[in-house]
Amino acid sequence: MGSGTRFRVAICGAGIGGLTTAVTLSRFPDIEVEIFESAQQLAELGAGIGLFPRMSFEVCSFVKIVLEYEIGPWEIVKKLGLEEDLLKTTEIKITDGPVSSFKYRKSDGPVGYDFYTLVTKGNLVTFHRPDFQKVLLSKLPPSHKISCSKRLRSYTQRLSGPIDLFFEDGTTSYCDVLVGADGLKSAVRRSLLTEKAQWAESESRCGEASDFIASIEPVWCGTNAYRALIPAERLKARFPGHRTLTQPTQYLGKNGYVIAYPISKGKLVNFVAFKSHHDLENTRFNGPWVCVTESAEFAATFRTWEPEVQALVDCVERPLRWAIHTVKPLKSFVSGRAGIIGDAAHAMTPHQGSGAGQAIEDGYVLATILGHPATTRETIGRSMLIYDQVRRPVAQSVHEVARQNGRIFTFSAPDLDFDHVSSPEEMSAKLQMLSHRFTKNWEWAWTTSAKTVIQDAFRLLGPSRS
Ligand SMILES: Cc1cc2nc3c(=O)[nH]c(=O)nc-3n(C[C@H](O)[C@H](O)[C@H](O)COP(=O)(O)OP(=O)(O)OC[C@H]3O[C@@H](n4cnc5c(N)ncnc54)[C@H](O)[C@@H]3O)c2cc1C
Incomplete structure (x- = not known):
C-alpha cells in the first residue's frame, strides 16, 4: 500500500x-x-x-x-x-x-378491461x-x-x-x-x-x-416469475393488433399477473408472468431457483383469463422460471x-x-x-x-x-377482498382503491x-x- x-x-x-x-x-x-x-x-x-x-x-x-x-x-x-x-x-x-406508462387491466375473466394508466415523470x-x-x-x-x-x-x-x-x-x-x-x-x-x-x-x-x-x-417469497421474449411476428400472427406490440400493459388477476411490453424497436415483446402462492411466503423452494422450464408449468393459472393474455401465453416457448427469493x-x-x-x-x-x-x-x-x-x-x-x-x-x-x-x-392484499364482490360498481370502487394503493406505494x-x-x-x- x-x-x-x-x-x-x-x-x-x-x-x-x-x-x-x-x-x-x-x-x-x-x-x-x-x-x-x-x-x-x-x-x-x-x-x-x-x-x-x-x-x-x-x-x-x-x-x-x-x-x-x-x-x-x-x-x-x-x-x-x-x-x-x-x-x-x-x-x-x-x-x-409526465408520460403515460403502463396500462392496467383486470384480466382474470373471459372479458378484460382497462382500469388505470400509470403516469410517470x-x-x-x-x-x-x-x-x-x-x-x-x-x-x-x-x-x-x-x-x-x-x-x-x-x-x-x-x-x-x-x-x-x-x-x-x-x-x-x-x-x-x-x-x-x-x-x-x-x-x-x-x-x-x-x-x-x-x-x-x-x-x-x-x-x-x-x-x-x-x-x-x-427465503422464497411464494411467487415464481416466468420470463420470455416473444417475437412480435409470432404474436401478430396469433392475435393481430395485440396491444402489447405497442403499449406496455400489466394484466392483473387473482394469484397472478402478467407484464408485457415492446422492446428492440418493436421486434420483440418482453413477457413476464407471475404465479403466486402467498401462503408459502418465507418457505423453502424445492427445485432450482433459476431454470428453463415448460410453459405448461404456468399456463394453467391463466387458462380462464381474457383472450389477450391467452394469446401471449400461447406464444411463450420454454420460459425462464425464476423462483423469487428475498x-x-x-x-x-x-x-x-x-x-x-x-x-x-x-x-x-x-x-x-x-x-x-x-x-x-x-x-x-x-x-x-x-x-x-x-x-x-x-x-x-x-x-x-x-x-x-x-x-x-x-x-x-x-x-x-x-x-x-x-x-x-394479485388481488391478495389482506384488507382488499376481491373474492366477494356483489356488483360492477363495487368492483370498480375496489379497482380504484387498488390503483391508488400501488401508486402510493411507488x-x-x-x-x-x-x-x-x-x-x-x-x-x-x-x-x-x-
Ligand atoms: C433471474 C433474475 C431476474 C431478475 N429480475 C429482476 C427484475 O425484473 N427487476 C429487478 O429489479 N431485479 C431483478 N433481479 C434482481 C437484480 O438483478 C438485482 O437486484 C441487482 O442485480 C442487484 O445488484 P447487485 O450488484 O447487488 O447483485 P448482482 O447483480 O447479483 O451481482 C453480484 C455479483 O457478485 C458476484 N458474486 C457472487 N458471489 C460471489 C462471491 N462469493 N465472491 C465473489 N463474487 C461473487 C456475482 O457473480 C455477481 O457478479 C433479478 C435477478 C435474477 C437472478
Whole structure:
C-alpha cells in the first residue's frame, strides 16, 4: 500500500452495485480499491436490468430506465459522468414531462378491461445491460485491480488490523474495509451475520444471535416469475393488433399477473408472468431457483383469463422460471469494518423493479461516506454505522412496498377482498382503491432523493478530522 493511501477497500462482486461503488471510490485517489469477482469473465455477468426513478425493471437483455432527472439512480449516473456514454448506447430520446406508462387491466375473466394508466415523470429509455456494465467498467481507473475467478468463501476481522479474506481457490487477501456486493447468496452476508451472532452470544444476547443466524439464508417469497421474449411476428400472427406490440400493459388477476411490453424497436415483446402462492411466503423452494422450464408449468393459472393474455401465453416457448427469493429484513448491514450492499443486503421482490436502483444507491452512498475526509482508518467502523443508519431504512421500506405491490397486483392484499364482490360498481370502487394503493406505494420514487440520504450522512460524519 502506497504511503499516501488512506486505506484499502475490497469489493466482493462486480455486479451493478459493486461497480457503482468502485466508480464512486475512484473520485478519492487516496483510497486503494480491489474488486474480487467469482465469474471467470466480466462480460458473462447478468441479464437485463433497468431503473425507474430510483427503481429498476429487469428484462431479459435490456435495461429500461424511466428517467427522473433530479433524483434517484439517474442523478447518480450523471454525477459519476456516465450519462453521455450511456445515452450513446440507445436511440431513445429523453423527455422529462409526465408520460403515460403502463396500462392496467383486470384480466382474470373471459372479458378484460382497462382500469388505470400509470403516469410517470420522464419517459422509458432502454439500454442493453452489458452496455451499462461496460460503461461502468470504462470509468474505472487502471489503479483499481479486478480479479476474476475469485469466489469469496469467508472473512475474519479483529478489533484492529486488516480484514482477512479467504477464497474458494485456497488463496487469501486482506483489506481495511470489505464491501459485500456479492448478490442474493452473499458469502459476505454469511460471514457478517455469523460474526454478529458470535458477538451477541458472547454478551449473552442469545435471542439476537439466533435472529442473525436465521437471516443468513434467502427465503422464497411464494411467487415464481416466468420470463420470455416473444417475437412480435409470432404474436401478430396469433392475435393481430395485440396491444402489447405497442403499449406496455400489466394484466392483473387473482394469484397472478402478467407484464408485457415492446422492446428492440418493436421486434420483440418482453413477457413476464407471475404465479403466486402467498401462503408459502418465507418457505423453502424445492427445485432450482433459476431454470428453463415448460410453459405448461404456468399456463394453467391463466387458462380462464381474457383472450389477450391467452394469446401471449400461447406464444411463450420454454420460459425462464425464476423462483423469487428475498433476504429477510436484516437488523444491520454492517459489522465492524465490513458491510453489505444491494441484493446481498436486501434482495427484494421485483414488483417495483427496484433491485438494481437500490444497489446503485447503496454503492454510491457507501463510497461517498468512505471518501469523506472524516473517514480515516481509525474511524471506518463509525462511518460504516452511518451508512447502515442512513441507507437501511430506505432500502428496507422499498423491500416492504415491493412486497405489498406483489399482493396488490394479485388481488391478495389482506384488507382488499376481491373474492366477494356483489356488483360492477363495487368492483370498480375496489379497482380504484387498488390503483391508488400501488401508486402510493411507488410515490417514494418521485418524492424522495438520494441527496437527502447523503446530506444526513454528512451531518452525522461531522467536520473532517484531517
Ligand atoms: C433471474 C433474475 C431476474 C431478475 N429480475 C429482476 C427484475 O425484473 N427487476 C429487478 O429489479 N431485479 C431483478 N433481479 C434482481 C437484480 O438483478 C438485482 O437486484 C441487482 O442485480 C442487484 O445488484 P447487485 O450488484 O447487488 O447483485 P448482482 O447483480 O447479483 O451481482 C453480484 C455479483 O457478485 C458476484 N458474486 C457472487 N458471489 C460471489 C462471491 N462469493 N465472491 C465473489 N463474487 C461473487 C456475482 O457473480 C455477481 O457478479 C433479478 C435477478 C435474477 C437472478
